[in-house]
Amino acid sequence: MQALPVPDLPEIREGDDIAALVDERIDLRPSDIVAVASTVVSKATGRTADLDDFPADDRARSVAQRLEDATGDEKDPRFAQAVLEESEELLIESPFLLTRTHFGHITVNAGIDRSNVPGHDLLLLPEDPSERAAEIRAGLDVDAPVLVTDTCGRPFRHGQRGVTIGWAGMPASRDWRGEHDRDGRELGVTVQSVVDELAATANLVAGEGAGGTPVVVIRDWDFGEHGGSDELFRDLDGDFVQQALRQWSYED
């Protein structure tokens, strides 16, 4: 398996055709997987915004005030409003906002980026990342799966890693249930989140900042003859951590 950064992509702007920009820079093969950073998907689809687009209501003002009280840092209620509008639910309200987006991804501040937006204050995550992945895929010269990736932190472990938030052309996970090891014992591992492992691989070679690239091609990797599933985001019912967070309250 190889991971190939796609070189020399320009700064992406609203209306840019990501598929065409990729096709111009790399000869894709049908077994390739194209991992695209959500930042450029958001830029191409006009998901930039300004704080003034989000006049704060009472709830946002109270959320921002609570964050200020907990952290001692000034918090803009308009940013809290943006996070609330982008979220299905707040799982942690203090000392930071951990939310579930409308499409199911759990991340800090609904994944809103304040550092990566020329000419605007905010970059929102794509509205329906799997739909965006399907659109990019439809525009490619070859029939290759497309992933829309994000980087975010996680419980239990320090540091951020790449994850997939939208996918098209392949299942989210690979299912080993019913398969056996060399001694005939049934396998312990059952469902492998291959789209997240592919996003992690892409993130290793994408880099950040001036030397980075937002698109990475995974080559010579084979899903193989396995079952698959498109379940990726856990909902509240099946996730005890979400249930615990709902009941928990931060005390300084």
Next chain:
Amino acid sequence: MQALPVPDLPEIREGDDIAALVDERIDLRPSDIVAVASTVVSKATGRTADLDDFPADDRARSVAQRLEDATGDEKDPRFAQAVLEESEELLIESPFLLTRTHFGHITVNAGIDRSNVPGHDLLLLPEDPSERAAEIRAGLDVDAPVLVTDTCGRPFRHGQRGVTIGWAGMPASRDWRGEHDRDGRELGVTVQSVVDELAATANLVAGEGAGGTPVVVIRDWDFGEHGGSDELFRDLDGDFVQQALRQWSYED
């Protein structure tokens, strides 16, 4: 970047020299990273065990009983005893055991494997995975970093993915703090958990079962000129999810 499965490794037994077995099968280069599944590290270092090695005390019997009540499945108190002895703390006691191992890894059942142990009931995780990584590294023909990897589930997202539980010869994470994007803005992403992303990459090509291999070499990946850190496992103080789980109690 390439990920190369190391072919034709034999079933690993206690006392086997993993470094020598790898060196015999692949010409390592100094910039390679060697990812070794914890299962074979455990086998080589005699971390197999039997349920009879863990006579259950009162606490284990009560933990097993609570699991039985929650799940309706029979639970062996000796297995609960093994999990307790391998754990620093139980974070979830019901309907499954989520624990922090003595070396800081948070996983179900302290990572004890019941399906992958010829001639024994249990395979325990390595006792000090970073020390084991350093030992394997010292035995290799070239000066290459070594990772000991595990696969486990996680909150918020379905499926398992590869993670690193021990490492030697490289930092756990890559730090982008202070670096800038093409427009001169300071980067939002700061600490990237590269050892976990490398473990995820390795797991994509390792496979499982009869066709799988426990050792994968990552080639042509460069850590680059960045700061690094060896913090990987979050402790309770800095992890609100752990704090929330401590307070939470499962109700059917």
